[in-house]
Amino acid sequence: MDKRFFLKRSLAIGGVFVLLVAVNAVSAGFVGFNPLKVLADIPGGIVWMAQNFMPSVAAFEKIDTILISLGKTVLLSVASSCIAAVFAYLCAVIGSREAGLGGPFPLIIRGIASVFRNIPVVAWAFILMFSFKQSEFTGFLALFLGTFGYLTRCFLESIDEVAGGSVEALRATGAGFAPIVTQAIIPMSITAVVSWTLYMIETNIRDATLIGILTGAGIGALFDVYYKSFRYDLAALVILCIVVAVIACEAISNYVRRQII
Amino acid sequence: MEARNLLQIEKLGKDYSSKSKALTDVTLSLPRGQFVSVIGSSGAGKSTLLRCINRLIDPNAGSIVFDGKDVAGMGRRELRQVRRRISMIFQHYNLVYRSTSIENVLQGRLGYKSTIAGVLGLYSEEEKERAFTILDQLGLAEFAYTRTDQLSGGQKQRVGIARALLQDPLLILADEPIASLDPKASQMIMEHLRWAVDTLGITCLVNLHQVDYAIEFSDRILALKKGHLVFDGTPDELDARAISDIYGTPYVEERAVRGGLFENLEEEVLATVGAA
Numbered sequence: 001m002d003k004r005f006f007l008k009r010s011l012a013i014g015g016v017f018v019l020l021v022a023v024n025a026v027s028a029g030f031v032g033f034n035p036l037k038v039l040a041d042i043p044g045g046i047v048w049m050a051q052n053f054m055p056s057v058a059a060f061e062k063i064d065t066i067l068i069s070l071g072k073t074v075l076l077s078v079a080s081s082c083i084a085a086v087f088a089y090l091c092a093v094i095g096s097r098e099a100g101l102g103g104p105f106p107l108i109i110r111g112i113a114s115v116f117r118n119i120p121v122v123a124w125a126f127i128l129m130f131s132f133k134q135s136e137f138t139g140f141l142a143l144f145l146g147t148f149g150y151l152t153r154c155f156l157e158s159i160d161e162v163a164g165g166s167v168e169a170l171r172a173t174g175a176g177f178a179p180i181v182t183q184a185i186i187p188m189s190i191t192a193v194v195s196w197t198l199y200m201i202e203t204n205i206r207d208a209t210l211i212g213i214l215t216g217a218g219i220g221a222l223f224d225v226y227y228k229s230f231r232y233d234l235a236a237l238v239i240l241c242i243v244v245a246v247i248a249c250e251a252i253s254n255y256v257r258r259q260i261i
Numbered sequence: 262m263e264a265r266n267l268l269q270i271e272k273l274g275k276d277y278s279s280k281s282k283a284l285t286d287v288t289l290s291l292p293r294g295q296f297v298s299v300i301g302s303s304g305a306g307k308s309t310l311l312r313c314i315n316r317l318i319d320p321n322a323g324s325i326v327f328d329g330k331d332v333a334g335m336g337r338r339e340l341r342q343v344r345r346r347i348s349m350i351f352q353h354y355n356l357v358y359r360s361t362s363i364e365n366v367l368q369g370r371l372g373y374k375s376t377i378a379g380v381l382g383l384y385s386e387e388e389k390e391r392a393f394t395i396l397d398q399l400g401l402a403e404f405a406y407t408r409t410d411q412l413s414g415g416q417k418q419r420v421g422i423a424r425a426l427l428q429d430p431l432l433i434l435a436d437e438p439i440a441s442l443d444p445k446a447s448q449m450i451m452e453h454l455r456w457a458v459d460t461l462g463i464t465c466l467v468n469l470h471q472v473d474y475a476i477e478f479s480d481r482i483l484a485l486k487k488g489h490l491v492f493d494g495t496p497d498e499l500d501a502r503a504i505s506d507i508y509g510t511p512y513v514e515e516r517a518v519r520g521g522l523f524e525n526l527e528e529e530v531l532a533t534v535g536a537a
Binding site: 165166168169170171172173174175176178179180181182183184187188190191 | 315317340343344345347348349353357358359368369373374376379381382424428434
């Protein structure tokens, strides 16, 4: 047994730890970040939040305005996710390595998906605001494009994972591409597709709030207005409603997922 | 035409990259109604050979003539017509697991359908009746409406065979059909394939890892080694020396060969080869 082996390993782990601390210290010093001061400030921050960020009784008078906005945002997310899912699925079927048309398609589709996926939704919103101004459509488009990129990638992986064998079998029977899609690829991948789409709806409700602040529409815009006019009680109520909506959505999609397996 | 061989392969070659050759100069012919096994180590080119015949893999060299038609050179449309008469059975069954048995069996007819009928999954009453009859013949009548992901391995493979038979094939290509099955299910699957050869006159080309099954069920055995066809003969001719040659393991004791004691021979060889 080589005792130095264990010694070396301990030294290596210790060295990495020291290095991490050093990097942290240098970067914190550079931006003037003082961890101790932050720790000391936390209790005060919490107290302030508890005092101001509390939905008051008066705030509930505005609940109908809030719920209407929230409803719009939720529906926008659902619509953008579902339409993006349709386009993403078409692209994924064509571009799938195992099942698709082959040739240059896998590379092209992957490239397109990658571009849309790697531009953050917020960046899309900024870009699109120049062309489409502040409107709900801008928000819809931003969510659509981000979701399209992400779902295309997910669907590609799902199809390649589940459909390869059955596609090969149907190809061997002499079936053409279109029947293979409807008879094998769709049935084999439909659960994954529904599952991913539900996940994107959840994510998009969260993102839509942020996008709404930028595009001046939906629940995000409402929050922005209340927040900037120092109506923290209303802003808090908005956040509470969003949290409830997101949790409800997650519960529903979990239920649906369990049912379709 | 009918008197000619069902399948005639000449100097078939396939390489996946410039360095590795999967198949080299494979020449063989299959008559109608013969049970032919292909043995050889993993990576010897068995799967490649089968997939070249229905062009799931495109060969680089040589010719494949199936039922009088040159498969190697034909276009997509013609190829789909030829594939209708060549069924395939897979090690991992390759069923649509979210569909029922009967739906999977009917998919064997997709090659005969128009695009619209295929897309919508519209099958004639006659096709449905035949599908039920075949399921019944394979002992799966009660599982017709069962989703295939709930079947056992042996049952899944029987659905695979039913799908293959509904194609009205002249040739069945079976790629390791029993490699994932227990001995009882394996025996049953091999018996069904043998039955297809004997009663329906279909030719079966079966890749096998299990030499004992190949000897028990085949009319003829082929062996591939590093992409070359190194053996083509009856099960009787496949002696211990031939087997050790094929698998590249040391020659087993000669006494095992004498007297044609096959049980003995197999045990000896399998023990050495580790193929069981």
